[in-house]
Amino acid sequence: MSFLLPQFLWGLLGLIPLAVVYLIKVHPVRKKTSAWFLWQGIFQEHRAASFLQKLRDWLSLLLMALAFIFMVLSLAQPVLRDGASASRLVLIVDNSLSMQADGRLDAAQRAAREWVRSLPAGGRAAIFTLSGELISETGFTASRRELMHGLDRVAANDVTFNPSALSHFGRDGAMAEQQRILLFSDGCFAGELPESIELVKVGEPKDNVGLSAFDVRRIPGESNPLGVFFRVFSGAADSVEVDAVLAHGNADNIQRVIPLTLQPGLNDPVTLTLIDGAPGKWFLELEIDDALSADNHAFAFVPEPDPVRVAVRAPETHIFWQLCVESFGEGLNGLLMSNDDPHLELYRGQVAAGSAERLAVFAPEGESPFWKGVSGETEEAAIRVVLPTHPLMRFANLDGLVVNGVRQIEPPEQAVVLAETDSGIPLIYKTTKTFTTEDTEAQRNDSGGTASVNSVPSSEAGGEKLPSSRTAYVLNFDPALNHFFLHPQFPVLVWSLASELMELEGEPPASYRAGGAIFTHTDGRVGPLTEFGFHEIVSGAATQTVACSTAPETEIGLDNSALTVGDHVRSTGFPLSEWFLAAALLLLTLEFVLYHRRKVG
Template identity: 25%
Template sequence: MPLASPERMWWLWIAIPIIGFYILKTRLRRRSVATLLFWDQLFEEKRQRSLWQNLRHWLSLLLQLVFVALVVLALADPLWRSQDDSGHEWILVVDNSASMQAIDPETGQTRLQLAIQRAIGVARGLRPGEQMALVTAGSSVRVLVGMSDFAPAIEDALASIDSTDGPTRVREAIEAARRLADDEQRRQIVVFSDLGISDRSNIDQTPDVRWEVIGASQSNVAITRFQVRRSTVDPIGYALLVEVQNLSDEPIQTRLTLTLNDDLVDVLPIKLDADGQWRRTIDGASRVGGVLKAVLDVDDGLDVDNMAHAIVPARPLVPVTLVTQADSPSFYLRTVLESIPLIELTVIDAAQGIDSAGGDAGGDLVPDDTSGLVVYSGTVPGQMPPCPALFIATADGPASAWKLGDSIATPLVAKQDKNSPLLRHVQLQNVLLAGGRDIDVDESFGQPTTLLETADGSRVLVSVERPEGRVIVLTANLDDSDLPLRIAFPVMMTNAMNWFFRQSGDMNPALGTGQLTTVPWDRDDESVVLMSPDGTTRKVTVSRQNASISPVDRTGIYGLFVPESIPDPGPGETKSPGVLASPQDLKSSGVVQGDLLAVNVCDAGESDLRVADVAVPQQAMVSHGGAPAWFYLLMLAIGLVIGEWALFNRRTVA
């Protein structure tokens, strides 16, 4: 057994005076006593003897020498075999992913708790001259403690580790550990993980990595896919894709309960074979939308993957006012608008003003209600309305808005913006736009986006962003153009309705824990916060109308909100700074600007609780820690002291 401080073995020389004192001849002193009746026996025991006679109680001397040897050996600090090499730089990697939440049936503790206990045992074995660091490998790799020789700091950090709902990042954590300690000769990485079946490729068997396999195999059933999107046919319809997997070696029967805003949608019985998979596409309809939730009725090894969420955006009714000329009723445009569900259409004559739309007859064609959309066909108001507007323009716009060029001889569409949501699922190349003219937007009006161009570079369809509301300008005579006769026209108008009111035709996909992702942010606000289910917030970076979201640790409903729209806690509330109501509550109250996001596990590899049967080299295993060797030596020395005392008393009594 190697010693951490072999120089302390010099203390063994203390055995020489102990032996000397043991055999030392003690000279008896004369004293006068009243009687020898009681002293004869004592004199017989204490009278001077030869050297051999003094060693007749050799067992007592041997015990004392063994006691000295044990104490000196404890001072020399012997090391276990796993602690043979001194000066190591230890990096503990603790897997705190979702699968580590599984409860061990034998101990009643989670795998993470067992891993922390073993890691604490290793931390307590930190030797002088060694250093240790702590890294977690959950949803994201985090260095909790850098290289330190203070073991209590490592133990405190281990006790503070919490589980996450994300996939394991063991491979990335090992790479991070190697960057913490670049000396290959001294570096030792100890990984505490359950080594799920999907992690076989993550098992690093290099000499600097030691493994501690946590937990035993368990059966589990999980929701591995849960995505929803709006129907491309029915504006209020949606389609749900759900997948359930049986990650065990036995068949199972269960039920899947679907709810929308806590209202029951359906209950589906599921029968799965061993390692079986169940997948369905479920159609539904809802105008108000909300939170769609799925729950598996099953008692298995892991709970976090038995529930999943998705967001169904609301489809509110849109008030649309169509302003036309008496001699040009815009039959095609009106028919298309009437065919789009969720539109409350009001048609008025420009000569009569906006009386039916809530304004004064004979007014300036500008409605008082700014919550809807105004469509101007063949007419232009004297001033821009303070709301979204669509212009089928045949003349120049209001002051400082736009001007039209000369008529185009052959207004065939030669180029379109394929990335614009306004032209999604639309192909307008080679379409004749009779009456098309070039649109020149004034810089003070806003930054235009060209959607359709002719061969000569004339812009015949543009969109403009402005604070009062978005604007689309189309130069075409719909009565003579090919556009109204094509299926692309109603599709384009539907896209326009969604674009005006910032409604996506597709669903925002449910996100996975531990993933770096971007979410469309179709607003002018560049200051955005992500609110977690518990109400805590953090800033999010926005670039090119996309919000970049760093990996999240927990499943649930999140909110991507404009921070200025989030209400401050009331004077009677005692919430700490940064902690507010849940995102779902704020969104349902209608006071915040932003969207809800659903985050699920949906990772079959993480939900598989069967521990991989992988041969980990024996030399790569690490001691479970426990007390150091010197502690056991001291306990043995104390036992010898008690034994020697018993022998002395027995000799004295005898």
């Protein structure tokens, strides 16, 4: 035992005057009397009771001394070595997925409340929760009421426990000496804890089965069938038979029922091909009643195809462009030949005045805002890539390729040159032209009062809207010469142009792990997904649906039998100072009652 305020122990010296008061003998005043026989009987009774009177005096002194000692000990704030003896106490409650099983979170909250009750007077504590990240529920405070309210606010989520979020606790040695850090967890996580973290284990091992992976994807082909992939982990000691139910749209629209015989551990993947699979929400459920129900459900979302409409402005070589575009016609953002409201235009030669907002120009000719001038005879040259890390060059391997139709060209000042010849003639560059109201009016006059209807409007002239800016790639060579159309890199180059101009990304995951990605929610919150299911997410100016599901084997297994906790992690229950104060008040009350009943002196 030690004392937080040992200076108050000097108060024990007050026992000396207390004992002196009780030990002082009171001598009666002598008086003469002529009727001695009347007092003789009284003195005989007094001598008979003198021994009991002395015991009553000593009992009163004992009660008062004990009460005084207990009050001094209460002021000195005694603590045990294994109690909440640090100046600051950090209580971290694990609220990850596995804590939903078998009342583990409730047990962790009860254990944390015991530590709050054992907090000494003047001691300060803080409540945190930890699943994917460390979140503060309360600041450091001495108010037990506030700490209890912080524990009441702790709720479980579906995020995996992340022990690396505690790493900063192990880096500050001076801070570790001034505070005690307790983690209330079932121990179902991978990774090591910092040495400064004391683990308070809750929960017992349980048999459980759960989905560890689920994915639904389009498979390239004429009908774009869907491929389904999932994997199941079993924490049971024996084999388990279970049905996996696959549904579309809602959980009641069942598409397949797959009987499974699960072996202990991570089972082999299950794959399906759905010829008539449709985009939208997909559900997978394991029909089993086990310790944790959340991991028996998985969700995936397949978005509707949104092809990029491409218009080709090269009549002489149209067939080559068409084959190139159609070769990338599959997938979420495949290319689609269309002259109706195109997203992207591919030019060979002269650029029309009312072009789309995004365009690529091969073998430029004439006048255009995308170059200052083109001159000279065509020549043959090798491509030298000067920006190999640019997104356009991610898949297109153009360095060293020989092209024809190269001419002298002067790019705009703000152009970014990606490739050039050995003599420094620009071969590929990107430029953006911003148009004023006068520019758009001139475009209207040059194009006979027409404009591309797909452009993003910001200026108006004569009731029709024109784009305020256009982005173009200028490729200073002619793919029709030296049969570059037939080179394997040509369709890759066209796809790269479309992908970079339209800012296309790969098809998003059908399902995200809880806590694994940061999103902007429709209510304005920015953060990870913390619950399994479908969520509406803001993506730019649009709102899209994403799915969240599946957990790693450490969360599904619920086996914490290998985890041992030292005996030093133990709460003192109620603070010792308050026990001593209660005992002092009880002794004072007892002495008061006995005194008035003439049982003590």
